[in-house]
Amino acid sequence: MSYYADLSPYEYLSNQPDMVNIGWLSAEYSYSRGAVPDDFLRALLVWPIDDSTLLRGVHDCDFCDAESPLRVPAPVERGYVSLGMGEFHVASRQGIVYSAPSLIVHYISSHQYKPPMEFLEAVEWRLSECGPDELGGRFPGLSQ
Numbered sequence: 001m002s003y004y005a006d007l008s009p010y011e012y013l014s015n016q017p018d019m020v021n022i023g024w025l026s027a028e029y030s031y032s033r034g035a036v037p038d039d040f041l042r043a044l045l046v047w048p049i050d051d052s053t054l055l056r057g058v059h060d061c062d063f064c065d066a067e068s069p070l071r072v073p074a075p076v077e078r079g080y081v082s083l084g085m086g087e088f089h090v091a092s093r094q095g096i097v098y099s100a101p102s103l104i105v106h107y108i109s110s111h112q113y114k115p116p117m118e119f120l121e122a123v124e125w126r127l128s129e130c131g132p133d134e135l136g137g138r139f140p141g142l143s144q
């Protein structure tokens with residue numbers, strides 16, 4: 001998978017709006033590690049993948065032998081999500097849009113990746129802004 005430094009300008013796919021890279025990791029570069037809040041990881045597990053990025057190539061994890069698409073248990077109706085295809089797009093309160101490969105969920109849960117604080121804040125802001133009820137089917141795991 002292509003490597004892009006956290007918070008660098010997005011360039012993986014053309015015809016996308018201005019975005020900022022998050023979690024485009026590679027074994028050739030070190031990355032920040034640490035714990036992230038459970039709510040944050042649970043939100044990403046049910047975060048919708050941007051349709052325009054789906055099936056535009058499969059990303060494999062650079063740190064282990066897991067092959068994409070990776071099936072990960074998730075609080076959704078079918079009980080799992082597939083990672084390694086497509087991107088999450090997250091808009092912050094300040095209007096910055098972050099692009100993260102869906103594999104970021106695996107990087108966090110299996111390789112201790114800790115994304116930049118401003119990305120954590122953007123996800124949490126979206127959650128608080130929408131509220132679990134309004135999110136409905138988009139965040140089924142958070143509606144309880």
Ligand SMILES: [Zn+2]
Nearest residue numbers: 061063064066
């Ligand atoms: Zn891995």
